[in-house]
Amino acid sequence: MGVSLDGKLVVAISSRALFDFEEENQVFEQGDDRAYMNLQLGRLETPAKPGVAFSLVQKLLAFNTSEAQRVEVVILSRNDPVSGMRVFRSAQHYGLPIQRGSFTRGQSPWRYLRPLNANLFLSTHLSDVRSALDAGVPAAQVYPHSAHASEANPHEVRIAFDGDAVLFSDEAERVFQAQGLDAFQQHEQTNAAHPLPAGPFKPLLAALQVLQQAGTPHMRIRTALVTARSAPAHERAIRTLMNWNIEVDEAMFLGGLEKGEFLREFEPDFFFDDQTGHIESAARHVPAGHVASGVRNSNTEV
Missing domain, CATH: 3.40.50.1000 (HAD superfamily/HAD-like)
Structure with missing residues (x-):
């Protein structure tokens, strides 16, 4: 074999x-x-x-x-x-x-x-x-010039993910782009019980959960959802993860606040986001990578 x-x-x-x-x-x-x-x-x-x-x-x-x-x-x-x-x-x-x-x-x-x-x-x-x-x-x-990971958590792999167009599809982001924040919030509140379609990084989050469950005494995984969503749009994100039977350890609903300083406190080994502005903010503090997917990247030059 x-x-x-x-x-x-x-x-x-x-x-x-x-x-x-x-x-x-x-x-x-x-x-x-x-x-x-x-x-x-x-x-x-x-x-x-x-x-x-x-x-x-x-x-x-x-x-x-x-x-x-x-x-x-x-x-x-x-x-x-x-x-x-x-x-x-x-x-x-x-x-x-x-x-x-x-x-x-x-x-x-x-x-x-x-x-x-x-x-x-x-x-x-x-x-x-x-x-x-x-x-x-x-x-x-x-981003090669990103800050390097903190050495404060030697026995924990810490990974942070944006939500829309990363863990989730860009369905809701398209509403926001076309109709604005109020329409986005109303759309997500109306559809709170309907799981979002999967985004490109759902399979990785699922694989990380399997790895975590397999376990090893000297290393574990800690995950965080770090999103510009805020209440009431938070509920659909949480219910989607529940529907997938996937857990995250932390969830930050920042309502448009810059993500960089929050990520600095979480101290991830890597952060994934679809928006270059968020990556540039994050890269000043933590390792960061741009997920070139979704409506935000549809017109970005290669």
């Missing part, structure tokens, strides 16, 4: 999301990939510094034990295979048991998400993220 990733939480991640390759990327962006390869090869023995999503990956991998391997992290990178050696060397340096990767030398690697059956894809390339979302894979564009 061949090796299978069935039953595992599979996280696919680009090298720049996992490690800080911003200095090297400046050379890559100049269009001289040979110079970039030589630079990475010259730094082969120098571990790259942790990147924005490093804490998330490190903590998720801590769910693996000698008895059960529940999480698989795979590198999907536009790097070339030579530069990929440094990625694997850096992972080994930090004790990250990452064994698999695809390095495509400038081409989009998102198509390899299908055979991986990935639960999450993190990349700094917006076009790759859009392609992944179109293929039904939860995906977010990592």
Whole structure:
């Protein structure tokens, strides 16, 4: 029987999301990939510094034990295979048991998400993220200059999600965009008992709940819904989660307040939102990624 990733939480991640390759990327962006390869090869023995999503990956991998391997992290990178050696060397340096990767030398690697059956894809390339979302894979564009995760919760993976167009569909957001806040509030109050359709990140939240229930003595997951909704529109969001039989540990209904400072207090290892303004606010305090889905992103240039 061949090796299978069935039953595992599979996280696919680009090298720049996992490690800080911003200095090297400046050379890559100049269009001289040979110079970039030589630079990475010259730094082969120098571990790259942790990147924005490093804490998330490190903590998720801590769910693996000698008895059960529940999480698989795979590198999907536009790097070339030579530069990929440094990625694997850096992972080994930090004790990250990452064994698999695809390095495509400038081409989009998102198509390899299908055979991986990935639960999450993190990349700094917006076009790759859009392609992944179109293929039904939860995906977010990592902001490389986001603040890094706090070290205050070493035994807890903390993940925060926006609601509409992330955990939920953009159905309600479309009402808000077309008719304004009052119509949105009335629509959600009228439909409070009707669950919202699933958004792109519902499968990830469900997979995280399964991982949490499987459990490990030294690591747990804590989730938060952080949304611009306020009462009375809060009820439909809560009832939708109940209908899905999915729990979150915290819910913040902020009524349009900036999310950044609330996220600073929650201290997530990662935050997902569909609005770039919220991501920019959050990125000053916590690791953050843009979910390029829903009506808010329908006219955003790639």
